[in-house]
Amino acid sequence: MRSLALSRRSISALLLGSATLRGSLLGERRRGDCAGSFRRAWNGRPGDPRGGRACKSSGRDAPRRAGRPWRGVLCGADSKLLPAGLGRGGFHDSRGAGGGPSDRRRGGRAVKVHRIARPDLRLWEALVAASPNASFFLTPEFAQIAEAAYRTPTELFAFECEDGVRVLLPARRIASGRFRTYVAPGGGLPGGFLSDAALDPGRSAAVLQALAKIHDAAFRLTLDPREDLRLPPAAERSLRKDRVFVLDLGRGFVRIEQECFEKDFRRGCRRAARRGVSVSLERGQGAFQAFARLHAAGSRAWDAQSQQPSALFSACAAQAAAPAAPLELVLARDSAGTPVAGILGVRRGDTWTVWLAAMDRRARLLLPSTAAYGFAVERACAAGASSMVLGASGGIASVEAFKRSLGAQPVEFDLHVEVRGTLREGLRRVRAFGRWVHGVARRTRGQCAASPGGPGLGGVS
Structure with missing residues (x-):
């Protein structure tokens, strides 16, 4: 007597709808092949995708057919x-x-x-x-x-x-x-x-x-x-x-500065230079630690969820010390040499990407971020990059206006994708249905109740 135990392949074929079984049930194969599909699903052997009965050569250890390598x-x-x-x-x-x-x-x-x-x-x-x-x-x-x-x-x-x-x-x-x-x-x-x-x-x-x-x-x-x-x-x-902002660097820094930078941005770069702000590319451990402190202070002021662990900057500093490393730290200092703004960027291929940016809000009158971004654009053009990804604005109007002042153009499409497995999707639908039932119950609560006066006309039963 044949055992009734099913293998894992058989359960997958029967319950999750294998291509062979689904094609037979939907009538996509020739007539009379439905029994063979059930037999192949029961025995755990995949059938021929072109239809027809399963043979011994279609087992797991059989060589694959020519034309489907x-x-x-x-x-x-x-x-x-x-x-x-x-x-x-x-x-x-x-x-x-x-x-x-x-x-x-x-x-x-x-x-x-x-x-x-x-x-x-x-x-x-x-x-x-x-x-x-x-x-x-x-x-x-x-x-x-x-x-x-x-x-x-x-x-x-x-x-x-x-x-x-x-x-x-x-x-x-x-x-x-x-x-x-x-x-x-x-x-x-x-x-x-x-x-x-x-x-x-x-x-x-x-x-x-x-x-x-x-x-x-x-x-x-x-x-x-x-x-x-x-x-x-x-x-x-x-x-x-x-919405992500991308700056085209194909025309070179001179033309970008003249044609893309807005008047206020160019004026801000000149003011920062007159007020003693100096910008340079740094790779030392101390520079990354200073940038970590700037980013932690800025995260507490803007959004606590954007805080990054200190181990992140230590790991970045270790990789940036290697020759030809893609990580680049642009740091702006005031006249006393204190770091007041910085940009952690990544240069790979034809793109220079802004990863993290931070600024000391107490030094915002020095316009250090404007000077740092101007230096970063010049650095990316010198490295041969053709585009610069400035990231999203997070729905903050001032951040979006600042990125537009560099000449960056917004790119908006379906950027974030969440893929759910069959079990996770089923649980999501069950929870959504439960919330819908709960909402309907709350809206209909009290509509079928008796009048305040009790049953009958005028409260008289």
């Missing part, structure tokens, strides 16, 4: 391939959106997901080298800083597309109770994906759909403001717009 990119004991039905999901249509189910089945590209708890730097550095203009906050250097500052190691989620394209998402797991929550890179910093090929909206959506197959996890991603992926809406993810 999977490109192995991961190895080692730390690599975990997520099980079928949980980790394999999402299809990329190379011809773009608009095709029907049959077009999607013929032109789709399956995505497989690997989770690497302790990453191997060889794969990571290979994809970083393949993306010279990728964000610094996706590199192993930033992962070392984040682990030293926040005590959260970085895990890699690697995606293998059937056409050989490799996509990598470095993410940090934060403490969130029973479920797993990842941030990439966190803090509203520009991130995105590492890939050895261009990411179009279709492939990006397929990667996010495969990420949502991790049922008990949620991912909070911040995309690169230089790439508008135009992600389509989906039930398992939420999109939030944000």
Whole structure:
């Protein structure tokens, strides 16, 4: 008698809707193949995606068919391939959106997901080298800083597309109770994906759909403001717009100073110089400690949530001391040599990114921030950068006006993405339904109660 025990692959196929079973139930395969689909799901063997009965060569150890080469990119004991039905999901249509189910089945590209708890730097550095203009906050250097500052190691989620394209998402797991929550890179910093090929909206959506197959996890991603992926809406993810200011440096510093800088900004730079403010590029440990004190004081004055641990600046100072380091600290000092403003920036590829900025509010009449930003723009142009990312304004009108005075243009699109697994999305819907029921109960409370006079006309029963 056949045992009634189901393997993990069988449960995934039956409960989570494998492609073979779903295609048979929806009538996408030829008539008479439904029984074979149930038999393949029960025995735990994946069926032929083209339809037809499963054969012995379609087992787990059988060689893959010609024309569908999977490109192995991961190895080692730390690599975990997520099980079928949980980790394999999402299809990329190379011809773009608009095709029907049959077009999607013929032109789709399956995505497989690997989770690497302790990453191997060889794969990571290979994809970083393949993306010279990728964000610094996706590199192993930033992962070392984040682990030293926040005590959260970085895990890699690697995606293998059937056409050989490799996509990598470095993410940090934060403490969130029973479920797993990842941030990439966190803090509203520009991130995105590492890939050895261009990411179009279709492939990006397929990667996010495969990420949502991790049922008990949620991912909070911040995309690169230089790439508008135009992600389509989906039930398992939420999109939030944000406005980021980007300054075009292609015309050179002389023309930027004459054509882009507003009159008040140029006047502020001259006033700061007359009042004894000097700006320089510094890399010493003492300079980073002084900038840490400036940032802590400014965070207490503006927003306590923006405070950063002191270990962050120590880790940045250790990396900035290395030759050809991408981290650059622009520090403005008054006539007495006291640091009064600073900008921590990152130069990588063709982009100079403002990471953190701080100013001593007691010295604001010296206009040190104006002088520091003017020096940073000149430094970025001298380094050969073609764009400067100034970050978001946080909804503060004065900060937005200051960034516009440099000639920066706002870029607004769906920058923040939250991807939820099937279990997390189900819990979110249950909680939303509970809040809706509670709101309806509060609105209808007392409408069906008796009149103050009691039952009957005029309170007489």
